[in-house]
Amino acid sequence: MICLRAFFILLILSASANICSGLTDQNEVSALKAIYGAVGDVFNRLSNWAGDDPCGSGWTGVICETINGVDHVTELRLLNMNLTGSIAPDVGNLTELVILDFMWNNITGSIPPEIGNLSKLYLLLLNGNKLTGQLPPELGNLSQLNRFQIDQNNISGPIPSTFQFLNNANHFHMNNNSLNGSIPPELGRLENLIHLLLDNNDLSGQLPPELSNISTLLIMQLDNNHFNGSIPSNYSQLKNLTKLSLRNCNLTGIIPDVSGMSNLAYLDLSSNQLTGQLPASISQTITTLDLAYNQLDGDIPDALYKLRGLELLLLRNNLLDGTFNGSIMEHDSFVNASSVLILDIQNNNITGYESGALLNLPNVTLKLFGNPVCNDSSPGGNVCTEYNGSILNLSLPNTATSPSLQCSSELTCDPSRNFELVYGLSLLYGQCHCAYPLNIGYRLKSPGFAIFPPYEDGFIVYLSSGLNLSVYQVNVSSYNWEPGPRLNMNINLFPKNTTNEFTEAEVDNLFNTFSTWSIPDNDTFGPYEVLFLNRDFPYNGTLSSGTTSSLSGGAIAGIIISVIIFTAVLVAVIMVLIAKRQQRYTRARRHYERIKVAGVKDFTYEEMAKATNNFDKSTEVGQGGYGKVYRGTLADGTVVAIKRAQEGSLQGTREFCNEIELLSRVHHRNLVSLIGFCDDEDEQMLVYEYMENGTVRDHLNSNSKQPLNFATRIQIALGSARGIHYLHTEANPPIYHRDIKASNILLDSYRRAKVADFGLSRLAPVAELEGDTGGDVSTVVKGTPGYLDPEYFYTHKLSDKSDVYSFGVVLLELITGMQAITKGKNLVREVNLAYEAGMLLSIVDHRMGPYPAECLRPLISMAISCCQDDTNSRPSMSEVVRELEAIWSLIPDKNTMVSLETSISTDSGVNYSKDLVYNNLLVSSDVSGRALMTNSIPEVSPR
Known part of the structure; x- marks a missing residue:
């Protein structure tokens, strides 16, 4: 009898599992099959894309989420799989997609305009392929998009003006393509943009002054384009800008006043046709200043001698004259032996030279070759030695601040297991040991410096913190500068020194952190990208060795009893849930709507009451079928309009959910913006921007x-x-x-x-x-x-x-x-x-x-x-x-x-x-x- 009951319970469990686990939405299954049919999978990376339940079967690169009992594809990660072919238009049917990642493949063809249908898309990652054609204007519909990466393709045509509607975009990485036409001035409306990378394209026209409206902008990198005209003077309004790079852009006119850029660290205006004098005032935050290959004249202003954090000053091939006055130089090299200072002022008209204590330090390099001062009275040393190579390849002193620690040569690791020594800083945490590292191809796409050694230790601290690792677990095994300049690094991540291998779960977590850009942005290191991540384990993923043994009869009996108990509990839970179906539906819907407005502030009832003086009648500004509207003042001083639903109104509840869902989809200057909402203590309120002049009807x-x-x-x-x-x-x-x-x-x-x-x-x-x-x-x-x-x-x-x-x-x-x-x-x-x-x-x-x-x-x-x-x-x-x-x-x-x-x-x-x-x-x-x-x-x- 007990066995018979157990049998029926197992049947119920099986049926319940079939009911409760949502099969993948069939429209999305069809879309994935069309995507698979359009790509070429020469290495069979997607060999398990079979059947009709991608979510349940765990198709490679397909990540799902259950929504209202149905599994939907929310992420498609197909990076670095050697895929060929094209992107099928059917991708537009994956309507719940949040991440679309085709990075570092060999995909050809154009970007399907149907991607514009993906209203929830947060990351669009297509860089490192062979895409052609033009950017579809429909991409401007992606109102939730945060990161747009199409760099290193061969995409041509103009930048659509519809991109002005990507109001939530933080990152535009469109460099290294064949984009042409002018930069749409409408991009100046992108009030959340942080990184604008458009370098190495065929863009022309004048630089839009409207870009100065983007107060959030940190990096503007537009090198190697074909603009005309001058640099807009109002760019000085970009107070948060840390890097401005306009190298080789055919620009004319004078250098505008950059003193207003109070956070500027990297300024590259080299290889243009700029005239006039050097900036008389510049932010003390500057570390890299490249004004080489222009037609600048006059003296070197005193302000440039007193930039205490300066690391690289490139003024070669201009028309500068006067005296190089090293005696008034101020720099942190006096107090910080790890800093580096390189001054390249070759091929100008400098006629005089005054030395100073700073110029005698080993980590300071000055080049005056090609100036009259080197012909008349040579300053001596290497100052007048010609240097034609990259200034970055100069022999630099060791600037690492870490102690020079090495593991004992007596310690050897088993090469058959691909183990390496965890060395260097690991000595501060324990003995050297052998471990299997996770190898990462990592690139800084627009770093805020030109010399890496002084920043290496800081970078390791930054990356280890972002990955939730200890400092000794991160090692930069090699690095090299690439055109851009971009910094390509090979990084080894080591497990904790209590183990010699990462678990598969740990690797998945690290992979997710990299591929979702969960590491916070850093002003110094700028945007990054992962070129590859070696996920292979020794012994084909077997993390420990040992013999296996068959289960004993007692163990099997224990498992069966556990399953029966679990099944009984599950059935009871299901029956309770069915009995409370209506209540659960209402609460689930309200919770679901909360999820819909992630990123919109969720206020408490107490905050709303305080903002309106406990909903005093004097703050009431209107009333409708939904409820009353109040004028409120938030804690930060923002004046808002608060629409309060009538208590217990079903119509109000529906309107509340509907309005939040729809306002989370739309952003336009002629639509009232939703600031937040309150769903607390059985109260429902919507918080909008306050409109001082009321309604047109008034x-x-x-x-x-x-x-x-x-x-x-x-x-x-x-x-x-x-x-x-x-x-x-x-x-x-x-x-x-x-x-x-x-x-x-x-x-x-x-x-x-x-x-x-x-x-x-x-x-x-x-x-x-x-x-x-x-x-x-x-x-x-x-x-x-x-x-x-x-x-x-x-x-x-x-x-x-x-x-x-x-x-x-x-x-x-x-x-x-x-x-x-x-x-x-x-x-x-x-x-x-x-x-x-x-x-x-x-x-x-x-x-x-x-x-x-x-x-x-x-x-x-x-x-x-x-x-x-x-x-x-x-x-x-x-x-x-x-x-x-x-x-x-x-x-x-x-x-x-x-x-x-x-x-x-x-x-x-x-x-x-x-x-x-x-x-x-x-x-x-x-x-x-x-x-x-x-x-x-x-x-x-x-x-």
């Missing part, structure tokens, strides 16, 4: 103290249209707002419009997953009366044209000042009646002051077009934006429109109650309100 009300003039209304219409256009065409997947109205368009301190309130928004259908729906979503009708698309109301089919209709109503509100529904009257119907009666001007809001007729006519025409009953008769948001841009361009003076109120009578006897004069244009209406210029408005079929 300013259109008859009691408004600040009525909007015509130009401001056009500006508001254009800004909000751009925000909606972004939702429809550039969000991935597209989003239908579903509640566009004047009270959901907010104004900042400059009255710039931002669309808000995404609680009712819906994602557009994805054709590949949902079939060809024609862009429609079948849904329960939601929205605000007066703004609802009639076709959506009757058919329940939501589309982008539903938002167009609602926006058309907003345009009519801006034109008339009236509300969508007033005293039972529908604004759209009233406008159409006025059109049919030829009295459109009678409903134009006189509070907006003067307006040019050539602007009002197309504005009214477009608003009526947007509000057509027939969906197909409405313009798209793209067309609306273009038309509004055209109207905006027609306003000759957007800030000084003047209203004149007069009373004029004409020969025809018509009396004018109010005339609006603008640039000699008279827009009038008679006493009955009938417009005198209605015939000039383009025909639009009224309803």
